[in-house]
Amino acid sequence: MTNYESGARLERAVRDIYSTRGYYCMRSAGSKGPADLHCANEYLSVYIQCKRRGEDATEAMARMEREIPRGPSRRLEVWGPGPELLLAQDWIPEV
Numbered sequence: 240m241t242n243y244e245s246g247a248r249l250e251r252a253v254r255d256i257y258s259t260r261g262y263y264c265m266r267s268a269g270s271k272g273p274a275d276l277h278c279a280n281e282y283l284s285v286y287i288q289c290k291r292r293g294e295d296a297t298e299a300m301a302r303m304e305r306e307i308p309r310g311p312s313r314r315l316e317v318w319g320p321g322p323e324l325l326l327a328q329d330w331i332p333e334v
Contacts, residue, residue, distance in 0.1 A: 242291070243269070245291055246275075246289060246291055247268065249289045249291065249318065249319075249320060250266055250268075250275050250276060250289045251266070253276060253287055253289055253318045253324070254266055254276055254278070257276075257278040257285065258278075261280055262278040262279060262280045262285070263278065263279055263280070264276055264277070264278040264279075265277045265278075272306075273286070273288065273299075273302050273303045273305075273306040273307055274286040274287060274288055274303060274307065274315075275287060275288055275289045276289070282312060283312045283313075283314060284310070284312060284313050284314070285313075285314045285315075285316060286303055286307050286313070286314070286315050286316070287315075287316045287317070287318060288300075288302075288303060288315075288316070288317045288318070289317075289318050289319070290317060290318070290319045290326065291319065291320060292319070295319075296317040296319060296326035299317045300315060300317050300329060303315045303317075303329075304329060314328060314329070315328065315329045316328045
């Protein structure tokens with residue numbers, strides 16, 4: 240399995256988790272942007288970066304914080320493989 244295939248598999252798994260919870264999800268296949276997935280419902284907008292290695296989570300979160308504008312009900316998450324899929328999150332609640 241190539242790096243692209245294993246990354247895409249993780250992205251689809253996370254997308255499926257959010258889809259079953261009623262979110263509309265868009266996947267940025269092959270992008271080099273700050274987020275691999277954008278999932279949203281009427282209350283929350285979640286930007287997700289998927290990493291195959293957990294040690295990249297801090298860097299990925301820092302990049303999303305720099306490049307994705309702050310806004311009401313925005314959440315940033317980094318997901319990875321393994322038993323603890325959600326590696327990091329930053330939630331800015333609506334004020």
